[in-house]
Amino acid sequence: MPPTRELPAATDADTGHMTDRGATREATRDAELTAWLVARQPALLRTAYLLTGDRHAAEDLLQTSLAKLYLSWDKIRDRGAIDAYARRILVNEHTSLWRRGWKRREHATDMVPEPEPVLESYDDGTAAQVWELVQGLPRRARAVVVLRYYEQLTEAETADVLGISVGTVKSQCSRALAALRERTPSHLAPSPDPTSREEER
Amino acid sequence: MTDRTEERLEQGLRSRADALTEAPLTLADVKATARTIRRRRRSAGAGVAAALVAAVLLPLGLGLGDGDDTAVVPAPQPAVAPAGWLTDGTVHLLDGTEVPLGGVSEVRAWAPLVEGYVAAGMRQGRPVVSFHDRGGALETTWPVSDAGSFVVDDDGRHVAWVLDTGEPVLLDGASGEIERLSSDGLGRRPRLVGITGSCPDECGVVLAGGSGSTYLVSRDGAVEPFLPGVPQVLALAPDDSLVAGLTGPAPDDIHACGGVWLASSGGSTEPAWEDCVDNLYRFSPDGRHVATSFAEGAGMRELRLKDAATGVLLHEMPIADALDRVVWADEQHVLVAVLRDGRWSVVRIGVDGQEEVLGRPLPPVPGDIAEVSSPYLLPTGP
Known part of the structure; x- marks a missing residue:
C-alpha cells in the first residue's frame, strides 16, 4: 500500500471496487469484530436463547443481529458501548413487529424438540416454573425480565434499551414476579420474615 | 416478608x-448475512429509482383523475392538525403556542384533540392515559398496562386504548367519558390498529389479538374478524378506503x-400494490398518500412518501442517522424527527420533496449510547 499518495474515497461508487483505504478499514473492522465475537458471542447467544426459547431461533436472531452490528461497526465511536449496542439490536430485532407475527407462525408446526440446556447445579423445582413463566410472557415483557434478571440491567437501562418507560419496566417486572409467586409450589413459597414466623408459633 | x-x-x-x-x-457467517442485508438495501434503492421513473411517466394514467371509479375519495378535513411536538412535558404547536401537560410525567405519546389533549405517561408511578383540557390541565387519568399506546380518530374527537384490565375503551373527548368495549377473544394485550367508521354512532376499534389476527370491536359489543384476508393489518386510511398490512417476511x-389493499375488497383480493422493503405505514389525512419506512432492530433511518393507491414513490428522504416518529401535518406534509450529525431536529417534508427544518437541532436525550433518543416527541396521528 502506498502510504504517501492521496487516498481516494473508501469505495468507488461506480465500480464498487474497494480502495486501499476501504481495504484497510475492512481489515481493521474484521480484526476488531473477530476479537469481539470470541469474547462476547456466547453471552449474546445466551440472551438470544432466553428471548426466543429455542436454540435454532436464537442462532438465527444472533446472526441477523451480528450482521447489523457489523454494518454499523464503523459508526460506533465509543468502543466501550459495543456490548450495549449489540444487545439493543438483538432485543429490538426480536421484538420487531414483523418478526413477532411471522416467527410465531413458523413455529406452528411442532418438530421434535431438542434437549434443552439446563445446568444441573440449580434445580430445586423452580427452574421449570421460571422457564414456563418467562416463555409464556409477551415478547416485550419477556425482554424486560431477561434484561433485568439475567443481564442485570437497571430499570432505567432496561427502559432505555427497549424504548419504554421506567414505569412500564417496573410494572412488567412486578407482574412477572407475582405470576411466579403464584406458580411456585407451596414448599418453595417465600419464607415469611422471622417476626411473623414467631407470631405463628 | 422476605421474598x-x-x-x-x-x-x-x-x-x-x-x-x-x-x-x-x-x-464469515456474519459477513455473509451482512452482504445479504446490504444487497437487499441496494436493490431496494434500485427499486426506488425505478419507481421515480414511473412517477414521471405515469402521472395520471393509473386512475386518479376526477370521475374515475378507482379514485380515492378525499376524507373530510381533519378537525385537528397534529402539528407540533412535545419536549420536557410541554407541547409546542407550530403557531408558537406552548401548552404544558400537567399532572403526568415520562410522556411517551400525545395527541391534540378538539377539546384538549390526550397523553400516555406516568402518574404516581403508574402508567396511565390522561386527558387534558386545552390549557393542558389534567382532567382524568385511566390506568393502562403500557404507557405509550392509543389511537385517535381522524376528526380528533375520539381516542381508543386498552385498559390495564385488557378492555379496549373509547374516549369521547367532548364529555371526557370512556366507554368500555368487549375484549372477548382478544387475548390479554391486544395491539391497537386504529378507529374505523364514523364516531360516535357508527364506529369501532380495530385491534390485533394475541394470535396476530385483527378484529373489529364495535360499540354494540360485537367482536368480529376485520379484513381476514390481510394477514397483518398495520394502518387504516382515515377515510377507511385503504388498509396497509404485511404479508410476510x-x-x-x-x-x-x-402493501396496500382496497378496503372494499375485504382483503380477499391481491393488494393494490406491494413491495418487500418497508414495514411501517402512515396514511395522510385525505388517504391519497402514505408514508412508509423500514424499522429494523436499530430503528428507522429511511422515509418514503408514496401515492397510497398505486405505491408510486413521490419522494424519498435521504437516509438519516436515525428517525423518530412520522406524523402527517396535513395532506401534503409529514413531520418527522431526524438525527443528523449528532443532532435531532423536526423536519417537515412535502410529497413534492421540499424539506423544511422546524425544530432547532438539539442534542440527543442524555443517557443513551450509539442509538440515541429524540428530545422531540411528535404526536400520535389518526
Whole structure:
C-alpha cells in the first residue's frame, strides 16, 4: 500500500471496487469484530436463547443481529458501548413487529424438540416454573425480565434499551414476579420474615 | 416478608442459559448475512429509482383523475392538525403556542384533540392515559398496562386504548367519558390498529389479538374478524378506503413484504400494490398518500412518501442517522424527527420533496449510547 499518495474515497461508487483505504478499514473492522465475537458471542447467544426459547431461533436472531452490528461497526465511536449496542439490536430485532407475527407462525408446526440446556447445579423445582413463566410472557415483557434478571440491567437501562418507560419496566417486572409467586409450589413459597414466623408459633 | 422470588427468577434464567457457552458463528457467517442485508438495501434503492421513473411517466394514467371509479375519495378535513411536538412535558404547536401537560410525567405519546389533549405517561408511578383540557390541565387519568399506546380518530374527537384490565375503551373527548368495549377473544394485550367508521354512532376499534389476527370491536359489543384476508393489518386510511398490512417476511428475512389493499375488497383480493422493503405505514389525512419506512432492530433511518393507491414513490428522504416518529401535518406534509450529525431536529417534508427544518437541532436525550433518543416527541396521528 502506498502510504504517501492521496487516498481516494473508501469505495468507488461506480465500480464498487474497494480502495486501499476501504481495504484497510475492512481489515481493521474484521480484526476488531473477530476479537469481539470470541469474547462476547456466547453471552449474546445466551440472551438470544432466553428471548426466543429455542436454540435454532436464537442462532438465527444472533446472526441477523451480528450482521447489523457489523454494518454499523464503523459508526460506533465509543468502543466501550459495543456490548450495549449489540444487545439493543438483538432485543429490538426480536421484538420487531414483523418478526413477532411471522416467527410465531413458523413455529406452528411442532418438530421434535431438542434437549434443552439446563445446568444441573440449580434445580430445586423452580427452574421449570421460571422457564414456563418467562416463555409464556409477551415478547416485550419477556425482554424486560431477561434484561433485568439475567443481564442485570437497571430499570432505567432496561427502559432505555427497549424504548419504554421506567414505569412500564417496573410494572412488567412486578407482574412477572407475582405470576411466579403464584406458580411456585407451596414448599418453595417465600419464607415469611422471622417476626411473623414467631407470631405463628 | 422476605421474598426470594427475584433470586429464584435470576437463578432459573441462569440455569437455562448458562449451559450455552459456544460461539456458533464465525466472522464469515456474519459477513455473509451482512452482504445479504446490504444487497437487499441496494436493490431496494434500485427499486426506488425505478419507481421515480414511473412517477414521471405515469402521472395520471393509473386512475386518479376526477370521475374515475378507482379514485380515492378525499376524507373530510381533519378537525385537528397534529402539528407540533412535545419536549420536557410541554407541547409546542407550530403557531408558537406552548401548552404544558400537567399532572403526568415520562410522556411517551400525545395527541391534540378538539377539546384538549390526550397523553400516555406516568402518574404516581403508574402508567396511565390522561386527558387534558386545552390549557393542558389534567382532567382524568385511566390506568393502562403500557404507557405509550392509543389511537385517535381522524376528526380528533375520539381516542381508543386498552385498559390495564385488557378492555379496549373509547374516549369521547367532548364529555371526557370512556366507554368500555368487549375484549372477548382478544387475548390479554391486544395491539391497537386504529378507529374505523364514523364516531360516535357508527364506529369501532380495530385491534390485533394475541394470535396476530385483527378484529373489529364495535360499540354494540360485537367482536368480529376485520379484513381476514390481510394477514397483518398495520394502518387504516382515515377515510377507511385503504388498509396497509404485511404479508410476510422478505426473502432475506430482514425486510418485510407488505402493501396496500382496497378496503372494499375485504382483503380477499391481491393488494393494490406491494413491495418487500418497508414495514411501517402512515396514511395522510385525505388517504391519497402514505408514508412508509423500514424499522429494523436499530430503528428507522429511511422515509418514503408514496401515492397510497398505486405505491408510486413521490419522494424519498435521504437516509438519516436515525428517525423518530412520522406524523402527517396535513395532506401534503409529514413531520418527522431526524438525527443528523449528532443532532435531532423536526423536519417537515412535502410529497413534492421540499424539506423544511422546524425544530432547532438539539442534542440527543442524555443517557443513551450509539442509538440515541429524540428530545422531540411528535404526536400520535389518526
